[in-house]
Amino acid sequence: MxxxxxxxxxxxxxxxxxxxxxxxxxxxxxxxxxxxxxxxxxxxxxxxxxxxxxxxxxxxxxxxxxxxxxxxxxxxxxxxxxxxxxxxxxxxxxxxxxxxxxxxxxxxxxxxxxxxxxxxxxxxxxxxxxxxxxxxxxxxxxxxxxxxxxxxxxxxxxxxxxxxxxxxxxxxxxxxxxxxxxxxxxxxxxxxxxxxxxxxxxxxxxxxxxxxxxxxxxxxxxxxxxxxxxxxxxxxxxxxxxxxxxxxxxxxxxxxxxxxxxxxxxxxxxxxxxxxxxxxxxxxxxxxxRPVLETPAPPIPRPTTSRPVVAPRPPSSAQRLTAAASSVRVRARCIGPRKQRRVRLSVNGGQGLVRQTAFRIGKRWSAIDRRAPFTTTRRVSALRRAKVKGPVRATVTLRHGTAQRTTTVRVRLPSCLR
Missing domain, CATH: 3.40.50.1110 (SGNH hydrolase)
Structure with a gap:
C-alpha cells in the first residue's frame, strides 16, 4: 500500500x-x-x-x-x-x-x-x-x-x-x-x-x-x-x-x-x-x-565601544560532534515477565547525529544497529548460556556533514545478568 x-x-x-x-x-x-x-x-x-x-x-x-x-x-x-x-x-x-x-x-x-x-x-x-x-x-x-x-x-x-x-x-x-x-x-x-x-x-x-x-x-x-x-x-x-x-x-x-x-x-x-x-x-x-551546587558569578560589564557587534560564528562540525558525543547515554534494562526475561540495550542523546551503534557485553557478544531508535533486545537465557560478562559498551558513530566521530559509553550489567 x-x-x-x-x-x-x-x-x-x-x-x-x-x-x-x-x-x-x-x-x-x-x-x-x-x-x-x-x-x-x-x-x-x-x-x-x-x-x-x-x-x-x-x-x-x-x-x-x-x-x-x-x-x-x-x-x-x-x-x-x-x-x-x-x-x-x-x-x-x-x-x-x-x-x-x-x-x-x-x-x-x-x-x-x-x-x-x-x-x-x-x-x-x-x-x-x-x-x-x-x-x-x-x-x-x-x-x-x-x-x-x-x-x-x-x-x-x-x-x-x-x-x-x-x-x-x-x-x-x-x-x-x-x-x-x-x-x-x-x-x-x-x-x-x-x-x-x-x-x-x-x-x-x-x-x-x-x-x-x-x-x-x-x-x-x-x-x-x-x-x-x-x-x-x-x-x-x-x-x-x-x-x-x-x-x-x-x-x-x-x-x-x-x-x-x-x-x-x-x-x-x-x-x-x-x-x-x-x-x-x-x-x-x-x-x-535538586540543590544548585554552584551560583554563577555575575557577568563583568564590558566597556562600551563604537565597534560594530559581530555575530558569533556557528559551531563547526567538530564542535557539534564533540557536544553531541558528550550527550550520548546507554541504558541496559531487564524487561518482560520472569520466564521470558529479556535485556534491552538502547542509546539516547546524540543530538540527532547518531548514525550507528555497536553494542557489546564484555568481549563475547555484540550487535550493530544502523537505524533509530538504536536498540537491541536479547533473551536473558541465551546470554547466560553464552556466559557474557560486563560491562555493557555502546560504540556510537556520529556524523555531521562529512565529519565523523566515534565515542564509547559504558554501563554496568543489568540486574538480571549479574
Missing part, C-alpha cells in the same frame, strides 16, 4: 481517536488563564505550560472539559507536593507551540495564550513538553497502531523537529523576560510505547513502535539540547526506570501509558495514566528540589 493511500485510509480513524483533543486556532485573547488557586501569601508562584502529555485528558476527576486538564495531572501533583502559594495550569490538550502566543479553541472553550499566565510574580515554570502536536503525533501514532508506519519517511519529521529549535529558544527568552526571577524546567516526552508489540497496541509491529518512539526521542533530544544551550534544567522523563514494564502491554492497573483500550480508571488512548502522572511528577520534583 502506498504512503498516500495509507494516509487516506487512516484519516477518518485518526480523527476518531483525537477528536476530543482537537484544537483549532482562534482569535488572539488578552486575558490570562485563571489560576487553580492563589492564596495571596508568600511562597512559590508556579505556572505550568504544555500539551496533553501533562494536561491529563481522560484522567478523572477532570478540572475542565475544554483542555482536558485533570486534577491528578503532573502540574497539579507538583504544585500540591510543593505547597505553592499560587498555581496556574496553562497546559492544554492538542496545544501546539503556536498556542504559547495565540489562543486555542479547545472543545468550544477559548483557552488564552499559555504565556499570558506568566507574570513578574512567577517564580517557577515547567515548560512542556510541547511540539508533538506540531508534528501531528496523534495521527502518526494512530497510523502506527492501525496499518503500520515503519516504512514511512523520517526526514520530513526530522526537519519539522529541527525547525522547532528557534521556537524553544524564543519561549525560554520570553519566560525570562516576563518572569525575571523564575526558575524554568524544560520537560521532554517519556516512552510512548514499549519495544515489543502486543494486542493492546493494535496492529503495530516492533518496527512500527520503534519508528514512533525514535521520533519522540528526537523531539525530546531537541528540547534537551536547547535547554542545555540556554542553561535551563532538562527533565528527561525517559530516564525513569520501568517504562517497558508499565507500558500499554502491562495489566491496566500497572500501566503508565495507555494503549487503545477505553478504561474506566482514566487516561486517554496513547496518553499517560493517573499512575504514569504520579511517576512523572515524582521525577520532575526530584529535578526541582
Amino acid at each position: 502506498s504512503v498516500s493511500a495509507r494516509r487516506r485510509l487512516t484519516a477518518t480513524a485518526a480523527l476518531a481517536l483525537v477528536a476530543p483533543l482537537l484544537a483549532l486556532p482562534a482569535a488572539s485573547a488578552t486575558d490570562a488563564v485563571s489560576p487553580v488557586w492563589d492564596h495571596t501569601a508568600p511562597g512559590e508562584h508556579y505556572v505550568a505550560l504544555g500539551d496533553s502529555f501533562v494536561a491529563g485528558p481522560g484522567i478523572m476527576p477532570a478540572r475542565d472539559a475544554g483542555c482536558g486538564r485533570s486534577e491528578l495531572n503532573l502540574p497539579t501533583l507538583v504544585a500540591t507536593e510543593l505547597s505553592v502559594a499560587s498555581f496556574t495550569d496553562a497546559s492544554c490538550s492538542a496545544a501546539r507551540t503556536t498556542h504559547l502566543w495565540a489562543s486555542q479553541q479547545a472543545n468550544a472553550t477559548l483557552n488564552p495564550p499559555q504565556l499570558n499566565a506568566i507574570g513578574p510574580e512567577t517564580t517557577l515554570v515547567t515548560l512542556g513538553p510541547l511540539g508533538g502536536n506540531d508534528l501531528d503525533a496523534p495521527g502518526l501514532a494512530w497510523t502506527c497502531v492501525t496499518v503500520g508506519c515503519s516504512d514511512l519517511p523520517t526526514q520530513p519529521t526530522h526537519d519539522a523537529i529541527d525547525a522547532l529549535t528557534p521556537t524553544y529558544r524564543r519561549v525560554i527568552a520570553e519566560v525570562r523576560q516576563r518572569a525575571p526571577h523564575a526558575r524554568i524546567f524544560a520537560l521532554g516526552y517519556g516512552h510512548f510505547v514499549p519495544a515489543q508489540a502486543c494486542e493492546r497496541l493494535g496492529q503495530a509491529s516492533d518496527a512500527d513502535l520503534g519508528h514512533l518512539q525514535a521520533l519522540a526521542d528526537r523531539l525530546s533530544d531537541m528540547i534537551g539540547r536547547v535547554a542545555a544551550e540556554e542553561d535551563v534544567p532538562f527533565v528527561d522523563l525517559r530516564a525513569i526506570e520501568g517504562w517497558d514494564e508499565h507500558s500499554a502491554c502491562a495489566d491496566p492497573a500497572d500501566q503508565w501509558m495507555r494503549g487503545l483500550d477505553a478504561l474506566d480508571d482514566g487516561g486517554a488512548p496513547l496518553h499517560p495514566s493517573a499512575l504514569g502522572m504520579t511517576v512523572m511528577a515524582a521525577h520532575t520534583l526530584e529535578a526541582i528540589r
